[in-house]
Amino acid sequence: MQMSTRLVSALRKLYIAFHNNMLNPECCMQCAVGNILDHTDSWKNLSDYHGALKLNYVGKVHQNLGRKFNGYSPIELLQIEATFLEACGYKLPLHFKNDKPKNPTDKDILFNGLSEVVKLLCKMDHVSNVMDYTKLFEFENEKPRYKIADILA
Template identity: 65%
Template sequence: MKRFDLAIKKLYKAFLTNELHPECCKQCAVGNILDNTDSWKLLSDHHGSLELNYIGNVHQSFGRKFNGYTPSELLHIESTFLKACGYQIPLHHKHKKPKNPTDKDLLFNGLSAVICLLCEFDGIDNHMDYKQLSNYKSKKPTTHLV
């Protein structure tokens, strides 16, 4: 459960400090989980796609993990985040996208969907404490999360 705990802390922090952005490969869900790096985007040819490219397949076949997550899990996390934020995937300038990608309600939807997925990955009950995040409009966390 260590990967789950680390991922949740990073995502909560990004959400609460306005560092969660669906269109930025370093500040999206996966970018934050991977310590604000964008090297993960080399695993697929299209942002939001579930299809691994050659590089992604090589890493997957070797059992490579990035902060505990396989390449296919990372793509699934990002796809889930983007869909829940209102994007048509894969990202493309002609596809549907929200007018304000940093809207807190929109990001909360994305965060909630990713947390549900991470719980599924690790076979744990979803114990997301909505009370801790319900105060996001005041821009002050109700508890110390990180």
């Protein structure tokens, strides 16, 4: 499977953030998008609320100019962040009065969030979900349907 440069880069950054405990849904520099954008928070100026899917004026200008941030358009960045936050258990947009997980940096919660983000990133690039392991266990006539080398290639 051929992956784009932006997808490989995003996956690498999220992998590193997860394993180095540098992933925090409530911090604009350590959330999914903050990590994809090299720990910057300037992306938060694309919408009025953290977790919102609606671009504000600044976001619309960048979107209409075709601006990309590490390969992703402003609307794609908002989709990535909203997906991450929702999968982590937040009610959007992020606000102190809205529901949120008791321990937002719990590895299981973060893994759920990242799983959904990876699925979305793969969908955006029109490739199979790299975290889909179901083919490993498909069988036909009591034998594996696919060779592991073909799946992992």
